Amino acid sequence: MPPVILITRPEPYGAEFAATLRTLPGGDLPTILSPALQIGALGTVPDLGAYRWLIFTSRNGVRYFAGASARRDIPVYAVGDATADEARRAGMEAISCGGDARDLVARIIADGARGPMLHLRGAHTAADIAGVLTAAGIKTDEAILYSQRSAPLTDAARACLMGDAPVIAPVFSPRSAAALFNDVPTTAPVVVLAISDAAATCIPEGAAREVIIADHPDMAAMLRAWPQALSAAYRLEGTIRAE
Structure with a gap:
């Protein structure tokens, strides 16, 4: 199964980030919006x-x-x-x-x-x-x-975390990073794309297969790190992404 993108950034910025990803190679994957904060x-x-x-x-x-x-x-x-x-x-x-x-x-x-x-x-x-x-x-x-x-994850977000397909989860703050795995028995292989070291440290140990940290705490750096997160997700899936 192809990877799924799970975006927990609060609105309206979560949808904005999803729209920006869709302009990048691989950014048109199935996407779930589930704001972790209201x-x-x-x-x-x-x-x-x-x-x-x-x-x-x-x-x-x-x-x-x-x-x-x-x-x-x-x-x-x-x-x-x-x-x-x-x-x-x-x-x-x-x-x-x-x-x-x-x-x-x-x-x-x-x-x-x-x-x-x-x-x-x-x-x-x-x-x-x-x-x-x-x-x-x-x-x-x-x-x-x-x-x-704090807002609970949507049913769709919980389902993807409890599924088999790799999940790419961009997180933009320590609180949203911590909320990602809150009370969800995660079985999916998750690649977290974290905006900062502070956000990355809030991922519970062992919850993600891979944690990629942007080289600068801003949107531009998150987008620069997107290809690395995408490649990691396809590697977990066991397939090679078509160029």
Whole structure:
């Protein structure tokens, strides 16, 4: 049986990633969308009068800010290119820090940027950006704009994980990586394509036949690693993919 692609990225970004994969060789395999997280509005935008900079570490942060505030005059530090592009589309001036939270903090400090800053984020975060920056002498506050609630895998997702066909599972965060194998007696040979080391470490030991880690924590690197994941899946199936 040919491999199946299982995408657990929250919407609308899961469907967006699936559509991008379909433009690549091998990306037209059967695909199942089963968001591991449900994203929803939470909290409000505080008074922005004191802030020199806004910080975004996700496209969702930009999306919920843009829907709640008309302010577009405060410049933005964005964790990566996709988040920066989202901010620009919303009408904001954005600097991409080109990586993860460590890259963002390092860029802000290297730039000698002055606070106060405001980190607009989800309820769950992998790094205390406000705390690190404040400790470095750049006063930074934070505001929670959205929630990230766990969602059970769909019946179709569970069935493919309990089947025989190889499964290619791109994971974009530690939480979605952990949710992939939650309460599912997996029998399928799974190839995980992880966006970062942090996401890869959340895969239970022995749950995946192979874990491939993107060379940079962003969408472009995930797409660069796609051929490697695809080849691994066909190797597990025991066939050679036709070119």
